Amino acid sequence: MILDKLYEVLNTYSIPVYLQGSLGKDEPYPENFITYFIEDSEGNVFYDNEPNETDWVINIVYYTHDINLIKDFIPQLINDLKINKFKVIGKGFLTPSDEPSCVGWILPTIYLENN
C-alpha cells in the first residue's frame, strides 16, 4: 500500500511526520517536521479496460524554523525518495507557512505502482 511505502521513507529521519492539515489550531509546530498529502492517483497502461499501473501524486513538504537546514536536508530527502522509487518533479519550491517563523519546501512527487 502506498502509505506504507511512504511512511517507510519519511520515518527514517527521526522528525515528526503528519498528514497535511492535521495539526490542531493551537498545536505548536515542532522545530522540523514533514507533512504529506496524496493529491491524486491515475490508472495507466490499460489492458482489457484494467490499469496495470497506478501513478500516485503526492505532495511532501519539509517544514523548519531554520531555513539553512533546507539546503542540506532537501537533496538528501530527494535522493532517499528516488532510491525508494518516488520520483520528485523538479527540485521542489519554497513556501511560507501559517507560522511566520516556519518555512516549508514542497516536493511534488510521483510514485509509479505496478498493479
Added chain:
Amino acid sequence: MGVKLVMKGFDSMLDKIKAASGDIDSAAKECAVKTGEILREEYKNAIVSSGVSPSLANRMPANRVIQESPNKTRVEVGYPVGSYNPNNPSDAFIAMFLNYGTPRISPRGFLPTAKKKAAPKAKAEQKKVLEEILGELE
C-alpha cells in the same frame, strides 16, 4: 555503378514553409494566449468548486502576456506573488495555502484539478489555431 536520385517538388514546399514562418510565430503566440485563457477559467472554476469563497476567484487578475523574444511568448496565469506579509497575506499566498494546504489547513488541490480540466480544451484550441493559420502548409 552509381545511382542518381532526383527528387522534385521541394522548392515549392520550401517556399510555402518560408512564407508560413512569420505565421508560425503568430500561431504559437495565439496558442499560448488562448491556452492561458482556458487555464484561467478552469482555475477560477476549480477554486469555487473546492469550497473556497468565490471572492478569491473573482479577484484573479487578467493573464499577463509577456513577449520574451519574437518567437517566445510567456503567459502568466493567476495571482502575482510579491513578498510575503504574514499579517496581511496577498491573494497569491492565500491561494497557495489553500491549494497546497499548511500543517493546519487541509489542501484543496484546485490547481491540479484546473490543469486536468484545461488540458483537453487547450489541446483542441491549439489544434484549431494551428489548422487555421498553417492550413496552407499541407
